[in-house]
Amino acid sequence: MTPPGAVAxxxxxxVPYRVAxxxxxxxxxxxxxxxxxxxxxxxxxxxxxxxxxxxxxxxIPLSVSGIDGDRLTHTVRSVGAVSAALHGLEAGATVxxxxxxxxxxxxxxxxxxxxxxxxxxxxxxxxxxxxxxALAAPGEYGRLNVLIGSRTPRDLLYLPxxxxxAPRARVLVTVDRPDERWRGDVGVVTALLDRAAFAPGTVAAxxxxxxxxxxxxAAELVHRGADPGRIMVSLERTMHCATGHCxxxxxxxxxxxxxxxxxxxxxxxxxxxxxxx
Amino acid sequence: MxxxxxxxxxxxxPAHRDLLAAFAHEVEIPAGARIFEEGGSxxxxxxxxxxxxxxxxxxxxxxxxxxxxxxxGDLLGWSWLFEPYRWHLGAQARxxxxxxxxxAARVRAACGQDPAFGLAVTGAVAAVIARRLKATRTRLLxxxxxPGTGADGGGR
Numbered sequence: 001m002t003p004p005g006a007v008a009x010x011x012x013x014x015v016p017y018r019v020a021x022x023x024x025x026x027x028x029x030x031x032x033x034x035x036x037x038x039x040x041x042x043x044x045x046x047x048x049x050x051x052x053x054x055x056x057x058x059x060i061p062l063s064v065s066g067i068d069g070d071r072l073t074h075t076v077r078s079v080g081a082v083s084a085a086l087h088g089l090e091a092g093a094t095v096x097x098x099x100x101x102x103x104x105x106x107x108x109x110x111x112x113x114x115x116x117x118x119x120x121x122x123x124x125x126x127x128x129x130x131x132x133x134a135l136a137a138p139g140e141y142g143r144l145n146v147l148i149g150s151r152t153p154r155d156l157l158y159l160p161x162x163x164x165x166a167p168r169a170r171v172l173v174t175v176d177r178p179d180e181r182w183r184g185d186v187g188v189v190t191a192l193l194d195r196a197a198f199a200p201g202t203v204a205a206x207x208x209x210x211x212x213x214x215x216x217x218a219a220e221l222v223h224r225g226a227d228p229g230r231i232m233v234s235l236e237r238t239m240h241c242a243t244g245h246c247x248x249x250x251x252x253x254x255x256x257x258x259x260x261x262x263x264x265x266x267x268x269x270x271x272x273x274x275x276x277x
Numbered sequence: 278m279x280x281x282x283x284x285x286x287x288x289x290x291p292a293h294r295d296l297l298a299a300f301a302h303e304v305e306i307p308a309g310a311r312i313f314e315e316g317g318s319x320x321x322x323x324x325x326x327x328x329x330x331x332x333x334x335x336x337x338x339x340x341x342x343x344x345x346x347x348x349x350g351d352l353l354g355w356s357w358l359f360e361p362y363r364w365h366l367g368a369q370a371r372x373x374x375x376x377x378x379x380x381a382a383r384v385r386a387a388c389g390q391d392p393a394f395g396l397a398v399t400g401a402v403a404a405v406i407a408r409r410l411k412a413t414r415t416r417l418l419x420x421x422x423x424p425g426t427g428a429d430g431g432g433r
Binding site for chain 2: 058060079080081082083120121122149150151155174176178180182183184185186187188190191194195209210212213216238
């Protein structure tokens, strides 16, 4: 953990990155690939986030949804002024980027274990680099399961990549609201757990999505015998500085920009049950 | 698929599972077949062995929208345990469905004759209903849709 006041000066200075590529993922959601204009930021690890600055509008925290050398990929949903500006960027546009910030998923610590990735909605974004890393290391981990919950079929992210993860991974997808063409599962993502292939006592789980979905998933996994210390969740609170100074993202004793966003369920559970937090 | 059994059968003691098996037989339901219809007599229930089933609701003037899907190991049907023993939803096989089918009237009779068995079966069914109620409430929140409820940027 970085001690307060020990943040490098560069952490507060945006570095210019150029939009190399933009793709519409789903209604209101786009993925942008950024490349450094000059020098690159230090290497990100899956689970970490950047502060991405839309010039003249503001900056927001965005998890990395892809890491490819110096290139950073972010998936952004247009929900406010800043995210709308970033969502609307075209190739060639320049943004400011700060980072890397926060904790990663800690995938290497799960070596030899079955992996269970549970994503809700855009929560798949920070988990995608983890899945890619696991797939890139055959034999390093046990069985890889990717469980994806989405509002509608149109909201599913990263098609066709997620289809290509199978058969190396067990990919199960469910939606809340099917359309007439949907032939897959319907329901909550936790309902897919029965069809995932993992040993509950030793599984390493990685969960990201809306907080009620995280709580429901973690509780179900613990009920099945999973170790709360091996259930990693990515939490979200409003972040401004990302350097552990402003306190906006405080969650009890944690500053999520610094001590999170990825924490174990052992750490998260008691905090998420405090209504005032 | 997980190495410890969950769901309806997992909630029953081995002796009760054996007793329940006396009222069961294997069935194969072809893809697309209607398994039961909303409002119909709930005289059977199933544990899915392989394949899947879609639960749907009748709406006038269109195909029945699917509200939930069930898969391997899931209990298909619980209306058989509670009066008036009528299905709340319809169900259709998705792909070829292999299942264990139970005679609901005989199971209910056995529950009445053996209170311990009846309590165990009722508790196991209630646990399934509770899980589905919880899931339904979660979906009512429409978690994956509204801005600011999990999107990167938290509404900014």
